[in-house]
Amino acid sequence: MIHPRLVRSRLSGGLFCCALAMGLAVPGMAWTQTAPVAALPDFTGIVQKNAAAVVHVEAKYTGRRPNGAGAMPLQGMDPGQAEIFRRFFGMPMMPSPEEQAHTSLGSGFIISNDGYILTNNHVVDHADIVTVRLQDRRTLTAKVIGTDPTYDIALLKVDAGRNLPTVSIGDSRLLKPGQWVLAIGSPFGFDYTVTQGIVSAVGRNLGTQDQPDTSFIQTDVPINRGNSGGPLFNLQGQVVGINSQIYSDTGGYQGVAFSIPIDVAMNVVEQLKTKGYVTRGELGVLIKPVDDDVVKALKLDSAKGAIVVSVSPNSAAQKAGLQSGDIILAFGGRPIDQGSDLPPLVALTRPGTVVPVQILRNGQEKTVDVAIGTMPRDQNARSAMNKSAASSGADALGMSVQSLDSATRSQLGLQPGEGVAIANVTGPVAGLAGLQPGDVILMVNQKKIGSVDAFRAATAGLKPGDTVLLLVRRGDSSNFIGLTIPDDKSD
Numbered sequence: 001m002i003h004p005r006l007v008r009s010r011l012s013g014g015l016f017c018c019a020l021a022m023g024l025a026v027p028g029m030a031w032t033q034t035a036p037v038a039a040l041p042d043f044t045g046i047v048q049k050n051a052a053a054v055v056h057v058e059a060k061y062t063g064r065r066p067n068g069a070g071a072m073p074l075q076g077m078d079p080g081q082a083e084i085f086r087r088f089f090g091m092p093m094m095p096s097p098e099e100q101a102h103t104s105l106g107s108g109f110i111i112s113n114d115g116y117i118l119t120n121n122h123v124v125d126h127a128d129i130v131t132v133r134l135q136d137r138r139t140l141t142a143k144v145i146g147t148d149p150t151y152d153i154a155l156l157k158v159d160a161g162r163n164l165p166t167v168s169i170g171d172s173r174l175l176k177p178g179q180w181v182l183a184i185g186s187p188f189g190f191d192y193t194v195t196q197g198i199v200s201a202v203g204r205n206l207g208t209q210d211q212p213d214t215s216f217i218q219t220d221v222p223i224n225r226g227n228s229g230g231p232l233f234n235l236q237g238q239v240v241g242i243n244s245q246i247y248s249d250t251g252g253y254q255g256v257a258f259s260i261p262i263d264v265a266m267n268v269v270e271q272l273k274t275k276g277y278v279t280r281g282e283l284g285v286l287i288k289p290v291d292d293d294v295v296k297a298l299k300l301d302s303a304k305g306a307i308v309v310s311v312s313p314n315s316a317a318q319k320a321g322l323q324s325g326d327i328i329l330a331f332g333g334r335p336i337d338q339g340s341d342l343p344p345l346v347a348l349t350r351p352g353t354v355v356p357v358q359i360l361r362n363g364q365e366k367t368v369d370v371a372i373g374t375m376p377r378d379q380n381a382r383s384a385m386n387k388s389a390a391s392s393g394a395d396a397l398g399m400s401v402q403s404l405d406s407a408t409r410s411q412l413g414l415q416p417g418e419g420v421a422i423a424n425v426t427g428p429v430a431g432l433a434g435l436q437p438g439d440v441i442l443m444v445n446q447k448k449i450g451s452v453d454a455f456r457a458a459t460a461g462l463k464p465g466d467t468v469l470l471l472v473r474r475g476d477s478s479n480f481i482g483l484t485i486p487d488d489k490s491d
Contacts, residue, residue: 041180041235043182043194043196045237046182046233046235046237047182047184047194049237050109050167050168050184050231050233050237051135051184051192051194052134052135052136052165053109053110053164053165053166053167054107054108054109054110054135054167054184054185054192054230054231055107055108055109055110055117055132055133055134055135056105056106056107056108056132056133056186056189056191057105057106057107057108057117057119057123057124057130057131057132057142057156057186057229058103058104058105058106058130058131058132058133059103059104059105059106059123059124059125059127059129059130060103060104060127060128060129060130060131061102061103061104061126061127061128062128062129062428104123104124104127105123105186105188105189105225105226106119106120106123106124106186106226106227106228106229106230107119107123107184107185107186107226107227107228107229107230107231107243108123108132108156108229108230109167109229109230109231109239110164110165110166110167111166111167111169111269112164112166113162113163113164113165113166114161114162114164115157115158115159115160115164116145116155116156116157116269116273117132117142117155117156117157117158118153118154118155118156118229118242118265118269119153119154119156119228119229119242120152120153120154120228120229120242120244121147121148121149121151121152121153121154122152122228123154123228123229124144124147124154124156125147125149125154126428126431127144127428128428129141130142130143130144130156132156132158133191134160134164135191135192138160140158140159140160141158142156142157142158143156143157143158144156145157145272145273146272146276146277146278148268148272148278148378149378150214150278150280150347150378151214151260151264151265151268151278152214152244152245152260153242153260153264153265153268153269154229155268155269155272155273167231167233167238167239168236168237168238168239169238169239169262169266170233170234170236170238170239170240170262171238171240171262171263172217172240172241172261172262172263172264173261173263175199175202175217175234175240176199176202177198177199177200177201177202178198178199179198179199179234179235180196180197180198180234180235181196181197181198181199181219181221181232181233181234181235181240181241182194182195182196182221182232182233182234182235183195183196183221183222183223183227183230183231183232183233183243184230184231184233185223185226185227185228185229185230185231185243186226186227186230187222187223187224187225187226187227188224188225188226189226190226193227195221195222195223196221197219197220197221197222197257198219198220199217199218199219200218200219200220200256201217201218202215202217202218203215203216203341203344204216204217204218204258205340205341205343205344206258214260214264214344215261215264215341215344216244216258216259216260216261217232217240217241217258217259217260217261218256218257218258219232219257219258219259220255220256220257221243221257222253222257223243223246223253223257224246224252224253225251227243228243228244228245229242229243229244230242230243231243232259239262240259240261240262241259241260241261241262242259242260242262242265243257243259244258244259244260245257245258246258264348267348277377277424278377278378279350279351279374279375279377280346280347280348280351280374280375281346281347281348281349281350281351281353281372281373281374281375282315282316282346282347282351282372282373282374282375282376283315283316283317283322283342283346283370283372283373284311284312284315284316284317284318284373285308285309285310285311285312285315285317285322285328286308286309286310286311286312287306287307287308287309287328287339287342288306288307288309288339289303289306289307289338289339289340290303290304290305290306290307290327290339291303294307294327298327298363299363300327300360303338304329304335304336304337304338305327305328305329305336305337305339305360306327306328306336306338306339306341306342307325307326307327307328307339308322308323308324308325308326308327308328309324310324311323311324315373316370316371316372316373317370319370319371320357320368320369320370320371321368322357322359322368322370323361325361326359326360326361327359327360327361328342328357328358328359329358329359329360329365330356330357330358331345331346331355331357331358332345332349332355332356332357333356346372347375349372350372351372351373351374351375352371352372352374353371353372354369354370354371354372355369355370355372356368356369356370357369357370393455393456393458393459393460393461393462393468394455394456394459395426395427396429396459396462396485397427397429397430397459397462397468397483397485398425398426398427398428398429398430398431399422399423399424399425399426399427399429399430399435400422400423400424400426401420401421401422401423401441401452401455402420402421402423402452403420403421403451403452404418404419404420404421404440408421412440412473414440414442414473417450417451418442418448418450419440419441419442419449419450419473420440420441420449420450420451420452420454420455421437421438421439421440421441422435422436422437422438422439422440422441423437424437425437428486429483429484429485429486430483433481433482433483435472435481436474438474439472439473439474440472440473440474441455441470441471441472441473442471442472442473442478443469443470443471444458444459444468444469444470445458445468445469446469446471462485463485464485464486465484465485466484466485467482467483467484467485468482468483468484468485469481469482470482470483
């Protein structure tokens with residue numbers, strides 16, 4: 001309980017401050033000339049110009065499981081049988097109603113007048129149905145063109161002609177701490193809510209395991225649940241970031257919010273549009289920050305840089321001659337002030353690019369040219385486009401497949417011309433059945449499959465309500481999985 005005197009004291013203090021701000025005279029106080037106070041920015045023009053391009057995103061998870069041996073409910077199963085299913089397919093023992101059916105709310109913004117929309121991956125991740133609501137109250141079904149879990153970005157597409165309002169894209173590299181920024185989004189489902197603040201820091205690496213390569217914009221803009229995926233604007237009305245997460249002990253806003261730089265996001269957009277997946281550069285080193293012990297032991301002038309702990313075999317770093325103990329001072333001309341500065345710079349570098357890397361070795365500075373390698377693709381990413389994949393039936397089943405080479409077949413103990421591999425899980429039918437990239441399909445409805453063409457032929461003509469029985473190989477185990485195409489009228 002707050003003491004009544006304390007309340008009165010705080011209120012009177014507040015009134016005292018207001019009196020000073022209004023220029024009222026206070027007996028006994030000497031006045032001095034002060035510099036004029038700069039006017040606060042007026043954000044109304046930014047809001048009026050851009051609000052129509054901000055959308056409310058709803059991701060619906062139906063919780064349905066396809067019929068068939070591989071997707072039957074685990075409730076009531078023999079414990080031993082249930083354990084086999086859990087280990088082989090990663091299925092939960094008794095999914096709760098909340099896990100089976102719920103709706104995720106978020107925000108997004110239109111980046112092109114033909115209907116491309118940016119949001120966060122975590123807003124739509126593995127959703128069965130995604131819809132967006134425009135400012136004119138139209139609700140449209142959105143197609144997930146692709147996702148990038150590493151950067152927490154998803155690209156959506158709606159069909160609504162070519163006259164949709166769009167935002168202007170700015171340059172997040174020009175942001176500086178102290179600059180005003182503005183967010184528009186749907187916190188707690190309240191559409192077109194506007195909040196403002198300043199840039200608190202740039203290049204903020206959170207050091208998390210799931211996003212080691214992301215360099216965030218930190219702001220004090222009030223962000224809450226439902227703001228995820230919404231735009232962050234500068235005073236020119238340009239999008240400079242995607243509001244992504246908050247740092248909180250309570251789950252609510254506590255003055256620290258993080259946004260993904262729009263430069264990173266647009267790089268992802270271009271890759272998802274052109275090839276359906278995202279590639280990142282890889283150096284091939286394990287690093288740690290240069291701490292006080294390293295400074296003292298090596299008699300360094302400062303703790304700047306990242307020290308190489310180990311170099312991966314056959315990596316770009318090894319081929320360039322980098323060694324354990326090297327201290328990386330700069331990458332591509334960008335100084336490495338702390339260890340966390342390096343991973344985002346490497347990840348954003350196009351694979352194959354030759355980059356000068358400045359290092360300190362045995363007290364001597366030198367520059368090494370490194371041809372950047374390719375980071376393994378994120379297997380949790382989702383793509384609506386796979387140029388080497390089968391279409392039609394594969395699309396309906398929520399997967400893409402690719403041929404197996406002889407070496408892979410030999411490693412798996414398969415005969416020549418036996419099986420095709422799942423390249424990507426692109427939809428809920430395969431995803432809810434627990435199928436994963438790398439699984440090998442041996443049979444479709446008891447017909448042996450040995451090529452992409454054979455798979456295409458076996459799944460051609462599938463329609464809502466049809467069930468397909470697959471023989472799936474994972475590691476040393478095989479099992480029959482039934483996949484049912486959902487009815488178009490399902491909600």
